[in-house]
Amino acid sequence: MEPVKKGDILVCSQCSVELEVIEKCDCADCEIVCCGKAMKVKETSSGSCC
Numbered sequence: 001m002e003p004v005k006k007g008d009i010l011v012c013s014q015c016s017v018e019l020e021v022i023e024k025c026d027c028a029d030c031e032i033v034c035c036g037k038a039m040k041v042k043e044t045s046s047g048s049c050c
Contacts, residue, residue, distance in 0.1 A: 001038060003030045010039040018042065 004010065008021040014035035032039045 001029065001031055001040075003027055004032070004041065009042040009044075011042045012039050013037060 003025045004021045006021055006024045010019045010021065010032055011017070012034035014037055017034055019032070019039065
Protein backbone atom coordinates (compact mmCIF):
# COMPACT_ATOMS: atom_id res chain seq x y z
CA MET A 1 0.00 0.00 0.00
CA GLU A 2 1.29 3.45 -0.79
CA PRO A 3 1.54 6.05 2.01
CA VAL A 4 -1.75 7.42 3.30
CA LYS A 5 -2.52 11.12 3.05
CA LYS A 6 -4.28 13.47 5.45
CA GLY A 7 -8.02 13.17 4.86
CA ASP A 8 -7.90 9.62 3.44
CA ILE A 9 -10.63 7.33 4.75
CA LEU A 10 -9.58 3.71 5.32
CA VAL A 11 -12.18 0.95 5.42
CA CYS A 12 -12.02 -2.65 6.65
CA SER A 13 -13.34 -5.15 4.10
CA GLN A 14 -14.32 -7.54 6.92
CA CYS A 15 -16.27 -5.40 9.43
CA SER A 16 -16.69 -2.11 7.48
CA VAL A 17 -15.12 0.05 10.21
CA GLU A 18 -13.79 3.33 8.80
CA LEU A 19 -10.84 5.46 9.96
CA GLU A 20 -9.88 8.97 8.88
CA VAL A 21 -6.19 9.80 8.52
CA ILE A 22 -5.37 13.01 10.40
CA GLU A 23 -1.63 13.04 9.72
CA LYS A 24 0.14 11.85 6.55
CA CYS A 25 2.45 8.85 6.59
CA ASP A 26 5.83 8.95 4.88
CA CYS A 27 6.48 5.18 5.10
CA ALA A 28 7.30 3.47 1.81
CA ASP A 29 4.98 0.57 2.73
CA CYS A 30 2.16 1.77 5.00
CA GLU A 31 -0.20 -0.97 6.19
CA ILE A 32 -2.98 -0.42 8.72
CA VAL A 33 -4.62 -3.69 9.80
CA CYS A 34 -8.14 -4.48 11.06
CA CYS A 35 -9.62 -7.97 11.47
CA GLY A 36 -6.25 -9.39 10.40
CA LYS A 37 -6.41 -7.76 6.95
CA ALA A 38 -4.87 -4.58 5.54
CA MET A 39 -7.36 -1.71 5.35
CA LYS A 40 -7.92 -0.07 1.96
CA VAL A 41 -8.39 3.59 1.07
CA LYS A 42 -12.11 4.15 0.54
CA GLU A 43 -13.13 5.14 -2.98
CA THR A 44 -14.70 8.58 -3.02
CA SER A 45 -17.35 9.64 -5.48
CA SER A 46 -16.40 12.30 -8.01
CA GLY A 47 -19.54 14.21 -7.12
CA SER A 48 -18.38 14.97 -3.59
CA CYS A 49 -18.53 18.59 -2.55
CA CYS A 50 -15.59 18.40 -0.12
